[in-house]
Amino acid sequence: MKKIRIGAGSGYAPSKTGEALRLVREGNINYICFDQLAELTMSIMSKNQQKDPTRGYLTQHIEGMKQVLPEAHKRGVKIITNGGGVNPEAAADQILKIAADNNIKGLKVAVIKGDNIAGRIDEMLKKGWKFTNLETGEDDISKIKDSILIANAYIGSDSIIAALEAGADVVVAGRCSDSALFVAPIMHEFGWKFEDAYWPRIGAAITIGHTLECADFVTGVASPVWEHVPKPEEIVYPLAEVSEDGTAILEMPSSGGGLLNEWTVKSQLVYEVHDPKNYIMPDGVADMTAVKVEDLGNNRVKLSNMTGKRRPDTLKVIIGYPGGFIAEVMNYISAPKALTKARRVEEIGWKNLTKYGIKREDVDIQIDYIGINSILKSIVPTPDEDQINEIGLRIAARGKNPLEAGMIAVSFLDMSPVGFTVSVPSKPRSYISLWPTLIPREEVPTSFIMKRLE
Amino acid sequence: MSKKVLIKELAYVRSGDKGDISNVGIMAFNKENYEIIRKQVTPQKVKDHYKELVKGEVKIYEMPNIDSLQVVMYKALGGGATSTLRFDETGKAMCLGMLFMPVEVPDAFKPAKPPM
Numbered sequence: 001m002k003k004i005r006i007g008a009g010s011g012y013a014p015s016k017t018g019e020a021l022r023l024v025r026e027g028n029i030n031y032i033c034f035d036q037l038a039e040l041t042m043s044i045m046s047k048n049q050q051k052d053p054t055r056g057y058l059t060q061h062i063e064g065m066k067q068v069l070p071e072a073h074k075r076g077v078k079i080i081t082n083g084g085g086v087n088p089e090a091a092a093d094q095i096l097k098i099a100a101d102n103n104i105k106g107l108k109v110a111v112i113k114g115d116n117i118a119g120r121i122d123e124m125l126k127k128g129w130k131f132t133n134l135e136t137g138e139d140d141i142s143k144i145k146d147s148i149l150i151a152n153a154y155i156g157s158d159s160i161i162a163a164l165e166a167g168a169d170v171v172v173a174g175r176c177s178d179s180a181l182f183v184a185p186i187m188h189e190f191g192w193k194f195e196d197a198y199w200p201r202i203g204a205a206i207t208i209g210h211t212l213e214c215a216d217f218v219t220g221v222a223s224p225v226w227e228h229v230p231k232p233e234e235i236v237y238p239l240a241e242v243s244e245d246g247t248a249i250l251e252m253p254s255s256g257g258g259l260l261n262e263w264t265v266k267s268q269l270v271y272e273v274h275d276p277k278n279y280i281m282p283d284g285v286a287d288m289t290a291v292k293v294e295d296l297g298n299n300r301v302k303l304s305n306m307t308g309k310r311r312p313d314t315l316k317v318i319i320g321y322p323g324g325f326i327a328e329v330m331n332y333i334s335a336p337k338a339l340t341k342a343r344r345v346e347e348i349g350w351k352n353l354t355k356y357g358i359k360r361e362d363v364d365i366q367i368d369y370i371g372i373n374s375i376l377k378s379i380v381p382t383p384d385e386d387q388i389n390e391i392g393l394r395i396a397a398r399g400k401n402p403l404e405a406g407m408i409a410v411s412f413l414d415m416s417p418v419g420f421t422v423s424v425p426s427k428p429r430s431y432i433s434l435w436p437t438l439i440p441r442e443e444v445p446t447s448f449i450m451k452r453l454e
Numbered sequence: 455m456s457k458k459v460l461i462k463e464l465a466y467v468r469s470g471d472k473g474d475i476s477n478v479g480i481m482a483f484n485k486e487n488y489e490i491i492r493k494q495v496t497p498q499k500v501k502d503h504y505k506e507l508v509k510g511e512v513k514i515y516e517m518p519n520i521d522s523l524q525v526v527m528y529k530a531l532g533g534g535a536t537s538t539l540r541f542d543e544t545g546k547a548m549c550l551g552m553l554f555m556p557v558e559v560p561d562a563f564k565p566a567k568p569p570m
Binding site for chain 1: 467468470471503516520522528532534547554569
């Protein structure tokens, strides 16, 4: 039975180039796939590109290709990445430059196009499509339309597969789904199509991709069994040996640290999945309630019995737009009576706001008693005051502009109790809001262009 | 007769984010624990437990293949990672709150040791 070995070269940015290199050198892999994008990343990349039109890709990641590309090329390992961000073509040019510097001849680098739909919104609105916000239910996009930073569809693996069929050694995409990076080589190598006979196996490919796409999140990072993870300073990235029958064995290089077992794999199967029977990806709908997890020991876990359904008719889109400004201040408060003092400082803050004519209910604010409940809030009990050595009273506020946010936050700096310690307020920072929505699949045609180094 | 134990005696947890939605995976140590958790961890109980942290609805999905529950909490991250005022921007620690949720077990019940 035909088998292919696929490694995860990153699961987020910034990533550990050394671990991608270790996989290329020791993993005996055919492909290495790099997921670099979180929900916010495309908006940040867009801001970078506005400052410098030759940017807009994940620079640290592409810089890492100086090490990864020559090693991968030597071993015939193909590279697939979504680190192109909003400018995959510029990223591809950088990779070609690295190839030229390393005297790698004939390298074929494919650039995936089509995920950027920002320029199509007006036309789609005219056609009557509503970009309903999936979280808030709002369907009037006009109020943010003129300030949109990015609008990208989560595209599937179609054009990555086409690029691999055309002989690409490296594929550079922008906002493809994380799992598509892994689904593409599996479907390409096994000749699977987006047709009825293949949906269960595509569901398997999505599930396998999901276990790999966060890289070290399945080998000991963010782990509930963190106390048992060997050499956590050297956690390796995983790989999957995928069989043509739609099963896979997850493995990891043995030279570093980390842990791959039943529990680290389950942790990834429950991670950010929502309805597990219907894990909707652009390439298909995986059923995570079917997969059988078998711990084979020695950092090997078998996945079988995976399945799925036909891909959806719509694609998810994330639209990023400027949201406003956030200001933060800190009061550091020591015992004795740290809690009494902190509560008093908070109360003085509210009175200050009233003085400025700002009503309590109009303020967009978060007040954290660090050391007491800043993360789990009232889920955790408040200790007795004589058990508290110190409290960080943190105030964070949102405002339409830096002045508004800053004024609210600064109102909560108080120096009246003896022994006050306050931080110098930092400059309010701008933040980006996201508008998640859907678009019909047929409105997002994708394609690739092949660049070749002669 | 029954007594209360916390979920940290029965399961591992892990959470993640999509926009303003937080999801907590509860991975029971064994099938017996899974049945206790499956029957008692309800959307209303989760909502009451998380209080001011979760402003929207709660949905719960079963994953019997891995003795796990998938708890999905809406309007649960202060607006989402990009714009939240919270420290825990991506809700990675939201799962830890679940460890403090009490469930009822028979008096004779002795929690199994964690598998690891």
